[in-house]
Amino acid sequence: MAPFLPGQPLPTGQSDARFGSGTYLRDGVVRASLLGEIEHKDGVLILQPFTRPHPPAPGSVVLGTITRLSPLQAFIAISVVDGIPLPLGEEFTGVIRTQDVRATEKDRIKISDCFRGGDVVRGQVISLGDARSYYITTARNDLGVIFATSEAGATLEPVSWLEMRCPRTGSVEKRKCAKPDGL
Numbered sequence: 001m002a003p004f005l006p007g008q009p010l011p012t013g014q015s016d017a018r019f020g021s022g023t024y025l026r027d028g029v030v031r032a033s034l035l036g037e038i039e040h041k042d043g044v045l046i047l048q049p050f051t052r053p054h055p056p057a058p059g060s061v062v063l064g065t066i067t068r069l070s071p072l073q074a075f076i077a078i079s080v081v082d083g084i085p086l087p088l089g090e091e092f093t094g095v096i097r098t099q100d101v102r103a104t105e106k107d108r109i110k111i112s113d114c115f116r117g118g119d120v121v122r123g124q125v126i127s128l129g130d131a132r133s134y135y136i137t138t139a140r141n142d143l144g145v146i147f148a149t150s151e152a153g154a155t156l157e158p159v160s161w162l163e164m165r166c167p168r169t170g171s172v173e174k175r176k177c178a179k180p181d182g183l
Contacts, residue, residue, distance in 0.1 A: 004032040004047065011038075022047025056081050056092055056125045056134050063146075064094060064136075066119045073097045074115045076123065076136060094136040095129060096121070101176055103139040113162075114138075114176035120147035122178050144178040 004010060010023060010030045019025070023045065024033050036047040056062055056078060063080035078092040079085060086092075098109045115121065122143050123136035138144045141161075148156040150166035150173060158177040159165045165172050 004036060004038065006032055006034055008032050010045070010047070020044040020046035022049070054081060054084075056094070058125050058127055060125045061122065061143075062092075062094065062125060062134075062136065063120060063122055064091075066115045066117050066121060069111055069115060069117065071111060074111050074121075075133070076121055078134070093133040094123065094125070095133045096123060096136045096138060100126065100135065100137040100139060113174040115145065116148065116173075116175070118149060119145045119175065122146050138176055138178075141179045144176040146178045148173070148175060 008031060010032055019030050020041070022032065022034050022036050023030055025031070030045075032047050034047060034049055036049045039046055039048045060082050062078045062082075064076040064078040066074050067077050068075040074096045076094040076096060078094050081092075096111075096115070098111055099106045101109050101111070101114050121138065123138050124140065124143060125134050126137045127135045129135040145164070148164055150156050150169065150171065152166055152168045152171075154166050154168040156164035156173060156175070157167055158175075159172070161177055161179075162174060163172050164175045164177060
């Protein structure tokens, strides 16, 4: 459920409900007094402050979009850290180097065969990198491309660890896929 904004009416659910911290009554309507999420404790509805997302740290699982490719690395705009979306306009930059794409055959990897601009990727932060970006790995089976669009504009479907298929045209495109369902 999305967090409630200050001043936003809260769903009361029952006429005998009691309200606690993070709420106030105005014109007979119970409202949020802070950015938060509803929680029920001992029959009292309270608003818990919404936790602000933290910056990526080593071990954090991130989601982001590939913004740029070079022969040796892919650049990713990180928008979700450990399952918490970053506020609009706030994002971090990550780099996926060729040696961090897969756990095996690291010397045979071509970045252009693993990612394309606009792909949504799940990765794990391995280090803080340089002053501008985080180093990201997709070497685990559950990490890699989770959403991609074909040249025909359709959502690609994973068919193996290394390929995705366009449902419209049937053409196959190379990607480093996160573990596809059923494989």
